[in-house]
Amino acid sequence: MAxxxxxxxxxxxxxxxxxxxxxxxxxxxxxxxxxxxxxxQVANPSADSGPNLFTALVEQAGLKLQAERGRVxxxxxDHVEKPAPx
Numbered sequence: 220m221a222x223x224x225x226x227x228x229x230x231x232x233x234x235x236x237x238x239x240x241x242x243x244x245x246x247x248x249x250x251x252x253x254x255x256x257x258x259x260q261v262a263n264p265s266a267d268s269g270p271n272l273f274t275a276l277v278e279q280a281g282l283k284l285q286a287e288r289g290r291v292x293x294x295x296x297d298h299v300e301k302p303a304p305x
Contacts (some may be wrong), residue, residue: 228290230284246275 247269250260277284 228286231289234282242280244272244275244279246270246272248272 245292246268248263249266249271251263253259253261271282276284
């Protein structure tokens with residue numbers, strides 16, 4: 220499972236392919252980093268100038284991202300304390 224900021228959801232590999240692959244996909248991201256220091260992303264003004272990630276995956280790699288519900292592992296931290304000095 221990977222977590223890609225372009226997708227903003229966990230991605231589970233169900234291709235059944237073994238090994239590692241090095242793919243080069245060309246796409247125009249829907250969002251880009253803000254010029255402000257707050258770090259939030261803003262809509263990409265040139266997003267319509269080329270394929271988005273989903274279209275590029277299908278056209279260039281033959282892969283398709285499909286939304287579905289499933290279990291996702293996560294950790295909940297409900298209490299934190301500073302360590303006691305030795």
